[in-house]
Amino acid sequence: AQSVTQLGSHVSVSEGALVLLRCNYSSSVPPYLFWYVQYPNQGLQLLLKYTTGATLVKGINGFEAEFKKSETSFHLTKPSAHMSDAAEYFCAVTPGETSGSRLTFGEGTQLTVNP
Amino acid sequence: DAGVTQSPTHLIKTRGQQVTLRCSPKSGHDTVSWYQQALGQGPQFIFQYYEEEERQRGNFPDRFSGHQFPNYSSELNVNALLLGDSALYLCASSLVPAVGTEAFFGQGTRLTVV
Numbered sequence: 367a368q369s370v371t372q373l374g375s376h377v378s379v380s381e382g383a384l385v386l387l388r389c390n391y392s393s394s395v396p397p398y399l400f401w402y403v404q405y406p407n408q409g410l411q412l413l414l415k416y417t418t419g420a421t422l423v424k425g426i427n428g429f430e431a432e433f434k435k436s437e438t439s440f441h442l443t444k445p446s447a448h449m450s451d452a453a454e455y456f457c458a459v460t461p462g463e464t465s466g467s468r469l470t471f472g473e474g475t476q477l478t479v480n481p
Numbered sequence: 482d483a484g485v486t487q488s489p490t491h492l493i494k495t496r497g498q499q500v501t502l503r504c505s506p507k508s509g510h511d512t513v514s515w516y517q518q519a520l521g522q523g524p525q526f527i528f529q530y531y532e533e534e535e536r537q538r539g540n541f542p543d544r545f546s547g548h549q550f551p552n553y554s555s556e557l558n559v560n561a562l563l564l565g566d567s568a569l570y571l572c573a574s575s576l577v578p579a580v581g582t583e584a585f586f587g588q589g590t591r592l593t594v595v
Binding site for chain 1: 514516522523525527529535537539546558571573579584585586587588589
């Protein structure tokens with residue numbers, strides 16, 4: 367079985383500050399990992415994904431994440447927060463090659479960006 | 482290119498009633514998955530349809546059923562509605578149920594059960 371834990375249901379940063387959203391996963395097989403963003407009253411948009419290969423993954427809007435197998439982590443970062451980054455962020459996992467894109471999501475982290 | 486479209490956007494139903502939600506996948510996509518997102522929670526997988534058959538199912542009761550049509554669009558049906566079924570229902574489409582394939586999400590249907 368797979369699971370995702372997002373540490374911190376709410377994160378608040380100042381505009382221009384570093385954004386760090388934490389995600390730890392549990393998977394019995396090599397996982398594929400995703401970060402999605404959800405703006406109010408909208409669906410989910412893919413920010414980035416890790417499947418195989420390079421462990422540092424770059425996504426849209428300046429976000430990146432690093433897969434660390436030894437720490438079972440996939441934290442999301444952005445060097446400088448922008449007001450438009452305020453949204454809810456979800457980390458998700460699929461159990462590698464044994465699944466047909468079924469996603470298991472974390473509980474989400476609400477990011478607030480203060481001027 | 483239209484993305485994933487869902488209808489209706491909002492719906493209010495009474496306990497015990499039945500509801501049907503609809504989803505049209507992104508052009509070229511043939512796989513549709515449904516998720517339930519309760520308020521303040523992450524989405525939870527309900528089931529996935531490919532080639533008009535249910536391929537995977539999450540931990541949801543039989544009251545939740547679905548269908549996929551030859552044009553790849555899909556319906557989610559919920560019978561005997563409970564207050565706890567109130568949630569945002571998200572449809573996601575992808576090209577074949579392959580691992581790592583990006584899933585594109587619709588804006589969801591907000592279901593309120595009173």
